[in-house]
Amino acid sequence: MSILKVFISSTCYDLDNVRDGLRDFIYNIGYEPIMSDYGDVLYDPRIHTHTSCIEEVKNCDMLVLLIGGRFGGKAISEAVSTVDFEKVKEKIKAGTVIDDERLSITHLEVLKAIEYGLPVYTFIKEDVLSDHKLYEKNKDKSIITEITFPSIEKQETAKYIFEFINIVRLRDHGNNIFPFKKETDIEGMLKKQWSSYFQKLIKEQFGKKEKSDNNKLEKKVDELQTLIWRFINEAPREKDSQVSQKKKYGRILWVDDYPINNESVISFFEEQNIHFDIALTTEQGLKLYRKELYDLIITDMGRGDESNAGITLIKELNFLHCQVPVIVYCSMAAIRRYSDEAIRLGAYRVVNGTANITSLITDICGLSN
Structure with a gap:
């Protein structure tokens, strides 16, 4: 061997x-x-x-x-x-x-x-x-x-x-x-x-041996398990009412393929006991979302060759009946091109700039009091 x-x-x-x-x-x-x-x-x-x-x-x-x-x-x-x-x-x-x-x-x-x-x-x-x-x-x-x-x-x-x-x-x-x-x-x-990489390869190899119908059924079962788990663990909540309550959130999911750009923001809030999970891809973000309870999700817009990856993530989260507020943090060019669609799909805000994202997280997490 x-x-x-x-x-x-x-x-x-x-x-x-x-x-x-x-x-x-x-x-x-x-x-x-x-x-x-x-x-x-x-x-x-x-x-x-x-x-x-x-x-x-x-x-x-x-x-x-x-x-x-x-x-x-x-x-x-x-x-x-x-x-x-x-x-x-x-x-x-x-x-x-x-x-x-x-x-x-x-x-x-x-x-x-x-x-x-x-x-x-x-x-x-x-x-x-x-x-x-x-x-x-x-x-x-x-x-x-x-x-x-x-x-x-x-x-x-x-x-x-x-x-x-x-x-x-x-x-x-x-x-x-x-x-x-x-x-x-x-x-x-x-x-x-x-x-994670070897686990993915094993699953891909296993998937090749499965029939298409079985793969679809497995996906449906996985989605159903996720929904049941979230139903048990999450109290029903509306996105805007969450924000207005100014409850301190302890866990944030941040999806960005170049996380180094966000280090200063993350470090600032980690000092205030806010925990961040980082995902580099939409797939990783969805995998983390299925495993953890989050109080806020932040995503960039473009990742790799996909200029609207943030839109894709929001759609996938909607399919899972996500009730967690989603902020899109992206360039001004991306805002001009995709902001309306992101808001229509349920994004809480679409913003640009360190000062804006810091202010928004502070407000949502109830740290301004």
């Missing part, structure tokens, strides 16, 4: 402690970590070591990417030539810049994984991710050359690190990114992600 191989890609010297801890974690769950600094890579004497690292990626089952404040060594041209950039560009957002004159070994390892369609789990140090947001806001302005990014070891490499983050996050799929402070943050997230 073959063992699942996990390639760990990052700069080595600044993240060595994190890499060591992650290696132990992967071993302990029965998988095989592949790390260049531990000799897990086959170094073919006929080619450069850079090329050997890149070639090893395609022999693995998935890749875990760690991004810190250090830019790795520039890869040699032989290693660069092993990546099919045309295939890679088909799988990332049009217009995303890949500067093949300034690619590190870590860059190429990830691009090779994208080329071969391997799952990539990206973890970025919190301070680097915070500086990346500052970079994105100012990268097209003349002031960008005067900005110092504290998280970056060498300021002249900041652009290449931040654009590398853009390559990963602007993929057409598999574009997950997670912030981390310590190695245990990565372990916890990988446990959740891998467990």
Whole structure:
């Protein structure tokens, strides 16, 4: 029986402690970590070591990417030539810049994984991710050359690190990114992600063996169980009357495929004993909704290739007879295009801007008293 191989890609010297801890974690769950600094890579004497690292990626089952404040060594041209950039560009957002004159070994390892369609789990140090947001806001302005990014070891490499983050996050799929402070943050997230992913694969495989009628019946039973459970656990309530009562809510479901944008709002309310469950997709959000009792649901509008994913979520919630207030938090462009439809379908509010969402949550949760 073959063992699942996990390639760990990052700069080595600044993240060595994190890499060591992650290696132990992967071993302990029965998988095989592949790390260049531990000799897990086959170094073919006929080619450069850079090329050997890149070639090893395609022999693995998935890749875990760690991004810190250090830019790795520039890869040699032989290693660069092993990546099919045309295939890679088909799988990332049009217009995303890949500067093949300034690619590190870590860059190429990830691009090779994208080329071969391997799952990539990206973890970025919190301070680097915070500086990346500052970079994105100012990268097209003349002031960008005067900005110092504290998280970056060498300021002249900041652009290449931040654009590398853009390559990963602007993929057409598999574009997950997670912030981390310590190695245990990565372990916890990988446990959740891998467990859920493998469970999904098992269910999909099982579903292929079932007849269409059985699948429909199973869905109806699941929906009926959800409705019965909610009927037992939830008191009948109207959305507007809930808000007017200003009852303190303890649990909020937030559906957004780029949750890093909401960190400041979430942190603010968590300090006031408001718990948040985060879902990256409509499917994840519905799964959480079926399991937990929520007092408020927040959704963005566009997720992945679906520009009206928020509308889809509201429709699914309506089908489940959801009585929980739903706030749509999205861009002004999305508001202009979808606000009327969202309100017609039952959304409580459609808003934009940190100040507005903070004020609205404060009011709904009864924290203004």
